[in-house]
Amino acid sequence: MTVVIGCGAGFSGDRTDAAGPLVEALRRYDAPCALMFETLGERTLAAAQLRRVTDSEGGDEPLLEAFLAPVLADCLSSGITVLGNFGAANPEAARRRVAALAAAANIPDARLGVVDGDDLRDRLASLDWTPWEGERRPLPDADAVVAANAYLGAEPLLEALHRRAQVVITGRVADPALALAPLRYHHGWAPDDWDRLAAGVLAGHLIECGTQVTGGYFADPGVKEVPGMATLGYPIVEVERDGRLVVTKPPGTGGLVTEQTVREQLLYEIHDPSAYLTPDVVLDLSEVTIRQVGPDRVAVSGARGRPAPETLKTTVSFLDGHQGEAEISYAGPNAVARAGLARETLRQRLADRCPPSLRARFDLIGVSSVFDGDVVGQPGSNRGAPDDVRLRLAVEHDRREVVELATQELLALYCCGPAGGGGVRRRHSRRLKTASYLIPREQVRPQVTLYLGDSLHAP
Structure with a gap:
């Protein structure tokens, strides 16, 4: 059958x-x-x-x-x-x-x-x-x-x-x-x-x-x-x-x-x-x-x-601090270099204003966003660089106010440069983590x- x-x-x-x-x-x-x-x-x-x-x-x-x-x-x-x-x-x-x-x-x-x-x-x-x-x-x-x-x-x-x-x-x-x-x-x-x-x-x-x-x-x-x-x-x-x-x-x-x-x-x-x-x-x-x-x-x-x-495998999901994400776009001639300057500016601002325990990641979407943006896709390293790049910041910390401060620093790039940044989006949420265990x-x-x-x- x-x-x-x-x-x-x-x-x-x-x-x-x-x-x-x-x-x-x-x-x-x-x-x-x-x-x-x-x-x-x-x-x-x-x-x-x-x-x-x-x-x-x-x-x-x-x-x-x-x-x-x-x-x-x-x-x-x-x-x-x-x-x-x-x-x-x-x-x-x-x-x-x-x-x-x-x-x-x-x-x-x-x-x-x-x-x-x-x-x-x-x-x-x-x-x-x-x-x-x-x-x-x-x-x-x-x-x-x-x-x-x-x-x-x-x-x-x-x-x-x-x-x-x-x-x-x-x-x-x-x-x-x-x-x-x-x-x-x-x-x-x-x-x-x-x-x-x-x-x-x-x-x-x-x-x-x-x-x-x-x-x-x-x-x-x-x-x-x-x-x-x-x-x-x-x-x-x-x-x-x-x-x-x-x-x-x-x-x-x-x-x-x-x-x-x-x-x-x-x-x-x-x-x-x-x-x-x-x-x-x-x-x-x-x-x-x-x-x-x-x-x-x-x-x-x-x-x-x-x-x-x-x-039996058991998955436990639990709340553990807060996370945030923010993005800004750069387009036109020299977009990758401007996005790279924005990233370095933002990196320094977070180091100056946020606790060392803040965990942050920077991605240049359009250059490098799946792999670690700090390792590959450095501005000027690629021939035929794109003219449309989006800088993404992802952060996590135990305190929500620290996460909000970090993403607000990206928002400030509107006027604090470099030139031509736009299309900012921000979001914040509780950080949800998972871990696996065995039980009889x-x-x-x-x-x-x-x-x-x-x-x-x-x-």
């Missing part, structure tokens, strides 16, 4: 019209199908927690309706299970919004499963925390913590499916779990069938970032050409009971699926290809084979698995709640 899964989003802010072609393609399969939406990153979740602080009804995925409204009715009527970490910091709020979408589609009794238990903020003092490898920071004070979320595995999502949920809404789960859960459900894989679980995690990993595997992030003009960038097809994975899989995309869509696109995504965020740690299994990619078997069809096999770790698996207690539309459904 084949189980087919499409991915309609790879991050919060992804294209919201992607799921339509996916659902159209999934409905053509004579096989169990699921549609997953992966919309969470670590800072995405922290930002969602901040939104919930000011709005108790907020904190879930802002684009939920845009993602789901065009396809929810078709999915429910066609038996396509929907799984998404739309819940972010507030899975119950996301559930209410999905229920409203289902009611608007004349399906008021849609079966909605909500998975929570990843949020550990209320239990910080009672858990055993170990800093993640490379981290040396002790657990922040509880009053500074904005978010503390464990990466759940597929088990609670599988429970929701066994309770016949048509839509499964989660907070923080490991991204591949959104695919592994329906694969376990339909294929009946045992919780200790490590090679099959590894194949399921691999399937989820290959499609979790959306169009990264169908050419989007792959594209590099003149080096790696990709057709139809404006109409990229989002990925589909066809998975057999024995773990063999094929990556493809909806017919007629842009992009491409090749051995090269699959290989790049295969290694994305993989630190150790022989031991990719997930809550469900340790995935070994060292014997994986990739083979083109048709246009936009790539077969992948050879995943191996070992027992899952005894600990048994200390995390996922919960699954089933609803019929807006009504709580008893087990």
Whole structure:
């Protein structure tokens, strides 16, 4: 038997019209199908927690309706299970919004499963925390913590499916779990069938970032050409009971699926290809084979698995001081030299007026803004220098007034020169940092709640 899964989003802010072609393609399969939406990153979740602080009804995925409204009715009527970490910091709020979408589609009794238990903020003092490898920071004070979320595995999502949920809404789960859960459900894989679980995690990993595997992030003009960038097809994975899989995309869509696109995504965020740690299994990619078997069809096999770790990764986001950003533009002849003079003037002013503990970075956008602007892109060092440059200042400090003073010094360049500066923008915010920890698996207690539309459904 084949189980087919499409991915309609790879991050919060992804294209919201992607799921339509996916659902159209999934409905053509004579096989169990699921549609997953992966919309969470670590800072995405922290930002969602901040939104919930000011709005108790907020904190879930802002684009939920845009993602789901065009396809929810078709999915429910066609038996396509929907799984998404739309819940972010507030899975119950996301559930209410999905229920409203289902009611608007004349399906008021849609079966909605909500998975929570990843949020550990209320239990910080009672858990055993170990800093993640490379981290040396002790657990922040509880009053500074904005978010503390464990990466759940597929088990609670599988429970929701066994309770016949048509839509499964989660907070923080490991991204591949959104695919592994329906694969376990339909294929009946045992919780200790490590090679099959590894194949399921691999399937989820290959499609979790959306169009990264169908050419989007792959594209590099003149080096790696990709057709139809404006109409990229989002990925589909066809998975057999024995773990063999094929990556493809909806017919007629842009992009491409090749051995090269699959290989790049295969290694994305993989630190150790022989031991990719997930809550469900340790995935070994060292014997994986990739083979083109048709246009936009790539077969992948050879995943191996070992027992899952005894600990779960938990990301803690916390407030730590303030940050600010300010920019000013210089254009026309000698723009790079004028922007460089502005930078050096600003550097000296900050040294004279701000505490030594101020941390500052200067970038000449148009000359150097991704790499350190203090190392490359020195004025006069490049031939054919641009005539449109933007000086960017980024600062951070424990005290907001210091950050505001630093960005005000850039604002003063309007009249304090050099000539021709304009278009100043400034912004200030609390500084949000993240750190990762490990906690014993048994200390995390996922919960699954089933609803019929807006009504709580008893087990």
